[in-house]
Amino acid sequence: MISFSSYHKEEPKAMNTIDLFDELSTFCRAQECADFFYDGAGKFLGGFLLEARAFRCGWNRG
Amino acid sequence: MGTTANAVAKIIVASRDNGVIDLTSRRAVMESIREAHLDKDRVSELIAKGHDPAHAVLIFTQNLVSLLSEALSELKPLRQFCRIVAKAEDEYMPSYPPVSPVTTSFFTMWALFDLQFGQSHETIGTCIQTISKDMPFPGWIEDAIGVMQASRMGFYVHCGFEERYVRLREIGTGAITRCFSSSGYQGQEGQIWFVRLVAPSNALVNYHVVKTTPYVLVGTTENMIEAYLAREITRLGNKPIPHDMDAHSFIMKHGPSPTHWNEYVFCAYSNFQEDAVFLSGVPDMKESLPCAS
Numbered sequence: 001m002i003s004f005s006s007y008h009k010e011e012p013k014a015m016n017t018i019d020l021f022d023e024l025s026t027f028c029r030a031q032e033c034a035d036f037f038y039d040g041a042g043k044f045l046g047g048f049l050l051e052a053r054a055f056r057c058g059w060n061r062g
Numbered sequence: 063m064g065t066t067a068n069a070v071a072k073i074i075v076a077s078r079d080n081g082v083i084d085l086t087s088r089r090a091v092m093e094s095i096r097e098a099h100l101d102k103d104r105v106s107e108l109i110a111k112g113h114d115p116a117h118a119v120l121i122f123t124q125n126l127v128s129l130l131s132e133a134l135s136e137l138k139p140l141r142q143f144c145r146i147v148a149k150a151e152d153e154y155m156p157s158y159p160p161v162s163p164v165t166t167s168f169f170t171m172w173a174l175f176d177l178q179f180g181q182s183h184e185t186i187g188t189c190i191q192t193i194s195k196d197m198p199f200p201g202w203i204e205d206a207i208g209v210m211q212a213s214r215m216g217f218y219v220h221c222g223f224e225e226r227y228v229r230l231r232e233i234g235t236g237a238i239t240r241c242f243s244s245s246g247y248q249g250q251e252g253q254i255w256f257v258r259l260v261a262p263s264n265a266l267v268n269y270h271v272v273k274t275t276p277y278v279l280v281g282t283t284e285n286m287i288e289a290y291l292a293r294e295i296t297r298l299g300n301k302p303i304p305h306d307m308d309a310h311s312f313i314m315k316h317g318p319s320p321t322h323w324n325e326y327v328f329c330a331y332s333n334f335q336e337d338a339v340f341l342s343g344v345p346d347m348k349e350s351l352p353c354a355s
Contacts (some may be wrong), residue, residue, distance in 0.1 A: 016077055016084055017074050017077065017130075017134065017136075017137075018074055018075070018197075019084070019088055019091045020091050020094065020095075020130065020133050021074065021197045023088075023091045023095060024095065024100065024126055024129070024130070024199070025197060025198070025199050027100060028126075028199055028200050028202075031103070031105060031106075031200075031202075033201075033202035033264060035106075036105050036106065037115045037116075
C-alpha cells in the first residue's frame with residue numbers, strides 16, 4: 001500500500017501516467033474474473049475461510 | 063462525473079497524442095507495478111493464500127487504484143486532495159492498534175473513495191471511472207471500482223449467522239445484508255459493528271464483503287446511534303447534497319466534515335484483538351469518547 005505522505009516528497013518517477021494506465025489495463029485483461037471463483041474441480045470458492053489466511057501474517061492487516 | 067474528473071481525464075488522454083514511445087517511462091511503470099504487487103495472476107495468488115475470491119478482487123482493485131492515485135497526485139487538480147490526505151495521514155497514522163486505531167484499510171478506502179475534492183465533488187474513484195471511459199479497463203475491474211466507489215461506512219446490528227456469513231442490519235435504513243467478514247472476525251448476535259460493506263461486483267457473488275476490520279461498539283446501544291444519526295441529519299438541514307445522495311448515506315460516506323469518521327475512530331478507541339477493534343461512545347458526545355482530549 002502506498003503512503004500518502006510520500007506524495008510530492010519523493011523524487012518523481014520517470015513515469016507517464018498514460019503508460020501506467022495502459023500497462024495495468026493490459027495486465028487486467030490477461031485475467032478472467034470468472035476463473036477466480038472456482039477451483040480446478042469446478043467447486044465454488046466464495047465465502048470460505050481457509051486456515052492459511054494471509055491476514056494472520058499481517059499481509060492485509062487492517 | 064463533473065468538471066474536475068473531466069479535467070484530469072483530459073490531461074491524461076492528451077499525453078497519449080504526442081505519439082512518442084518513452085522506454086524509460088515504460089520501465090518505470092513496470093517497476094511500479096511489480097512493487098505494488100499488481101503483476102499478472104495476482105488475484106489467483108491471493109486466493110491460493112486463502113482469501114475469499116470476492117475479497118481478493120477488491121484487494122487487487124484497491125491496490126490498483128492506490129497506484130493510479132499516486133500517479134494522478136502529481137496533477138494540479140489533485141493538489142487539494144493531496145493536502146487533505148497527507149495532513150490526515152500525519153494526524154491519524156493509519157496502521158493497526160496499538161499504533162493507531164485508524165486501520166490502513168479504513169483510511170485507504172476513505173481517501174480513495176469517500177474524500178471529495180474540487181468544485182464537482184470528485185473522489186479518486188470517480189476520476190478513474192471518468193478516465194476509464196477513454197482508456198477502458200476490463201469490465202470486472204470497472205465493476206469492482208464501481209462497487210468500491212458506491213461503498214460507505216455504516217453502523218450495523220449483528221443479527222446472527224447464515225451458513226458462513228454474518229447477517230447485518232443497518233441502523234438508520236433497516237436493510238439486512240448477508241456478509242463475508244474479511245478479517246475473519248465473526249462476532250456475536252446483538253453486537254453493533256461500524257464497518258464498510260462492499261456490494262457484489264458480479265453475478266457470481268451473492269454476499270457483501272466487510273472490507274474493513276470490524277469496529278465493534280462497546281457500551282453504545284442501537285438507540286444511542288439512531289438518535290445520533292437523527293441529530294446529524296437535522297444539523298445537515300437544507301444543505302445541498304451532491305450526486306443525489308440521501309442524507310443518511312451522505313453522512314456515513316462523507317461525514318459532516320472530511321475527516322469526521324477518522325476522528326471518531328481515533329477518539330472512540332477502546333481496545334483491540336487480532337481481527338477486531340473495539341470502540342466506545344457517540345460521535346457527537348465528546349465526553350463519551352475514551353480518547354477525546
